[in-house]
Amino acid sequence: MAVHASVCLKSLPRLARITSACLFVTLVAGCSLTNTADPTAGWTAQQLYTQAKSDMSGGSWTDARKNLQALEARYPFGVYAQQALIDEAYVDWKDDEPEQARSAIDRFMQQYPNHSGTDYMLYLKGMITFTPPSAILSNITRQDPSERDPKGLRESYEAFNELIKRYPDSRYTPDARKRAAWLVNTIAENEVHVAEYYYKRGAYVAAANRAQKVVTDFQGAPIVQKALYIMVISYNKLHLDKLRDDAKRVLDKNFPNSKYYKQGLDDPESAWNPLNWL
Incomplete structure (x- = not known):
């Protein structure tokens, strides 16, 4: 018993040190938790x-x-x-x-x-894909926006168009109308880019069909002139003389002395700058 008691007594300082160390760690951990607590708790x-x-x-x-x-x-x-x-x-x-x-x-x-804020949310929804982050670099890369994937452009147009229809008197509607008009032209230009791509690769049927879609769906858009020209030269390659002549007649009637007869499909570089819309 004496030996056992002696051992226990000798162990007390060591136990005290361990206990102190544990207490110190606990206090530090407590301070750490206090420091990382949410400062807005209870707000x-x-x-x-x-x-x-x-x-x-x-x-x-x-x-x-x-x-x-x-x-x-x-x-x-x-x-x-x-x-x-x-x-x-x-x-x-x-x-x-x-x-x-x-x-x-x-x-x-x-x-x-x-x-009451739904009109603003529709406007913001249109803005999200109207000016995606990648568009900011367009003035450096010189990429025409109509050459981008049209999915975002269409989503933007749909949001602006819903705003215009549902809230014609909203403070955001006048700007939405301007952006929607620009988007219509840009989406039409994208379709013409695709038609031109097909033509240059010898897919004349696909080129003519895509150009025809622009003429039908985007009446009044300036790019319709180029779409009609693509129809003329595509039908000519396909030896579809009647369709070629019909397309040429519509082109000449709406765009006398069309510039595309002289310059062909290569348009001047676009001066579009997305920064103007920010």
């Missing part, structure tokens, strides 16, 4: 929204998004939650996150179909 919806607006004003999109999402999660009902979702879509758009912005817009329109 009201108004406080979160005010901070998010301040972040947006300073261009701090990550912080703004975090506070808006916190507001939406903690206070899912009420005007602040609705406005937070609107602003979240805007923040995602400005932060070059088009998919997240589109998702926020879709959620908003599903949850609040009759909200």
Whole structure:
């Protein structure tokens, strides 16, 4: 027993050191948890929204998004939650996150179909694909927007067109009309680019059909002149003289002395600059 007691007594200092070390680690961990705690914990919806607006004003999109999402999660009902979702879509758009912005817009329109801010959300939905991040470099790469994948252009047009039809008196409608008109011309030009691509590769039937679609679907667009010319030269290659002559008659009637008879299919370089729309 004496020996056992002696061993226990000798072990006390070591045990005390271990206990102290454990206590120290616990205190450090506690401090660490305190330092990483959410500083907005306990904030009201108004406080979160005010901070998010301040972040947006300073261009701090990550912080703004975090506070808006916190507001939406903690206070899912009420005007602040609705406005937070609107602003979240805007923040995602400005932060070059088009998919997240589109998702926020879709959620908003599903949850609040009759909200007074729906016109703005439709306008923003059109803007998301009207000026994607890659378009900003078009003035450097000299790529014509009509040469891009038309999917985004069509989505943009559909959103603007829905805004125009549903909210003709909206403050956003006049600008949407201008953008929609530009998009119609650009989508038509994309179709003509495809028709020209087919023609230059000897796919004359495909070229004529694509050009015919432009003439039928985009009446009044300036690029219709080139579409008619592609029809004329495609039918000529196919030895379809009647169709060629019919297309030439329409071309000559609507565009006397068409420039394409002299210059062929090669147009001058486009002066389009997407920065003008930002």
